[in-house]
Amino acid sequence: MRKIVVGSRQSALALTQTGQVIADLERLAAEHGMEVAFEVHKIITKGDRILDVTLSKVGGKGLFVKEIEQAMLDGRIDMAVHSMKDMPSELPEGLMNGAVPRRVDPRDCLISRDGLTLEQLPSGARVGTSSLRRSSQLASLRPDLRIEPVRGNIDSRLGKLASGEYDAIVLAAAGLHRMGWLDRVTEYLAPSLCIPAVGQGSLGIECRQDDAELRKLLALYNDPATAVTVEAERAFLGALNGGCQVPIGAHAVLEKTGAAGGSMTLTGMVGTPNGGTILRESRIGDDPVRLGLEVAAALRAQGAEAILAEARG
Structure with missing residues (x-):
């Protein structure tokens, strides 16, 4: 039997999310004749230790995942359940998102x-x-x-x-x-009033790229519709090099609910910290990465780069 060690932050939400994912994976493993056992390993991240300073002043994205990712690279844990909105647009070499489960309310x-x-x-x-x-x-x-x-x-x-x-x-x-x-x-x-964070409402199940056995199980848990919309949002975020230090958001919606392919609408926003300027742009496309890049380019044309540069200080 394969023992899978799952890294988790210690907050009630993190442990609840991890528990729900483990229950789903146990069910899928049983349905497909896989013998696995899970063990939760709690990890305190930098974001958990620093509570008296806003995220934008202490490093933004990555604060809640770096220690967990290092534990994965060191072999102390095998996988981790993250809120996708906490994950940087680029993952460390050797790690990957093994599954993006079905998204819940992104608002x-x-x-x-x-x-x-x-x-x-x-x-x-x-x-x-x-x-x-x-x-x-x-x-x-x-x-x-x-x-x-x-x-x-x-x-x-x-x-x-x-x-x-x-x-x-x-x-x-x-x-x-x-x-x-x-x-x-x-x-x-409503997203028309307040555009969500990139990946909000979705989870990222991170694992090592060379763990073929675990990747096989996680592939069963992946929701293609969620994965493709999140990919568009994260492509947008990566193109603008955004994070918690800047006011930036994105929301992608598939035109056909539940479909893995087809066209989607991606809306991105960049704003000044004081709300004096809010830039928004929407595009429709069927290639998530290209769509993310197109929306980012359209916002750059409106002046987003200057806003982001100023916000980063």
């Missing part, structure tokens, strides 16, 4: 103490988010709000909201979905 959502929607929040209300992408778009929609940084895992952010530190917070709906906490949501923010 952001607002949770307010008094049940008020974004439009209903009073002027000067304190809205917490750790994301420059979210704060940029929120400031553009409601420049009269006080957008303030909030760090920590989902439960601690909800605790800060309940204690009165914030009037509302904005989180990814996917995390609340996986925790079974959708009853906390006050309002879902």
Whole structure:
């Protein structure tokens, strides 16, 4: 029997996601006559240790995956379950995404103490988010709000909201979905208002390229429709060399729901941190990488490069 060691962050969401993936893989392995056993190995990442500084000031993407990837390269773990939006556009040599499972809700959502929607929040209300992408778009929609940084895992952010530190917070709906906490949501923010992070709502199952046995199992878990839309979004991100240090987002939708091929619409955004300028561009295509590059080029033509350069400092 093959023992597969799965690396995971220690947060409740990370362990929940990892547990759900392991349950799915155990079922698939049994259906295909594969004998496997899973073991979870908890790893503390830099992003977990630094909680008093916004992500954009301490390195952005990669903060939650580097230590886990090193453990994989060293052979201490065999695979890891990541939130795709935490993964850099390029992976270390020797590692790969073995599977991108079916995506859940990619939208952001607002949770307010008094049940008020974004439009209903009073002027000067304190809205917490750790994301420059979210704060940029929120400031553009409601420049009269006080957008303030909030760090920590989902439960601690909800605790800060309940204690009165914030009037509302904005989180990814996917995390609340996986925790079974959708009853906390006050309002879902449509992508037409707030474009999600690249890969938001999807998971990346990372493994070593030379682990043929594990790759065979993970291939059974891959959802082609999710994989192709995420590929377009990540191509866009890579073309603009974006990360958590800059307000950037993308959202791809297949024209035929559930289809692995066919055309898709990709919308990308780049904004100034204060929300004074929000650039958006949409394109339709059937090649995910080419589509990502086209949307990135269109935003460059609008002046995105200057905005990104300034945001990076």
